[in-house]
Amino acid sequence: MRVHCGDCLDVLGMLDESSVDLAYLDPPFNTGQSQSANNGSYDDCWASVESYLAFLTLRVQAIHRVLKPTGSILLHCDWRTSHHVRLMLDDVFGSAHFVNHLIWRYGLGGSSPRRFARKHDDIFFYGKTDAYYFDPPMVPATSARMKGQMKKATDVLDIPSLNNMATERVGYPTQKPLALLELLVTACSPAGGVVLDPFCGSGTTLVAAQRAGRRCLGIDTNVQAITVTTQRLHSRRPPN
Secondary structure, X not given: OEEEEOOHHHHHOOOOOOOEEEEEEOOOOOOOEEEEEOOEEEEEOOXXXXXXXXXXXXXXXXXXXXXXXXXXXXXXXXXXXXXXXXXXXXXXXXXXXXXXXXXXXXXXXXOXXXXXXXXXXXXXXXXXXXXXXXXXXEEEOOOOOOOOOEEEOOOEEEOOOOOOOOOOOOOOOOOOOHHHHHHHHHHHOOOOOEEEEOOOOOOHHHHXXXXXXXXXXXXXXXXXXXXXXXXXXXXXXXXX
């Protein structure tokens, strides 16, 4: 387990080429607002979509360099920039290496009289080559015919977001549920592999990797994020 405080672009430049099995990134979404909670905050504002994409593109290019030939990237975004992000990933990874456009359907959130309620995020899955690792995850079947059985997960992931009373909540803004990251980590990285989260925030990706028997590397510019992540990882580390 390694956690670095700093700009991921700088840290990625120090990593060996072809050393990472999976990169999952949940970067700021360019909401134009500051994100805050009881145990952390960060600014999520760029001057324009173009400046945001320039920021993200440099870091995705650096991630491409450190991925193994069997490695892959999962980039988590939302409706604000998803159409731009997919085209950027096509440019960096090649459109032929697109694997899935995953929908994380979470259910919570408000509604509006002016539009359909927004109840999902987008996760783009690209392999570095055609030899990317993948182990299809199994989820409980929902049909009456397959009641009590398991089936292969589809590209729509029905996993609730964290409510205010969730025991795993650590008070860091935009924290994602452990169930989502455990599914993605186990599906897209081999046992003992290296999982990278360059915007690790509250550390959920690293906790999922730790629980799944993967090695993990987290990076964040926010000191509060590093503190929360380190505390979560050490609380789960078995005694010597």
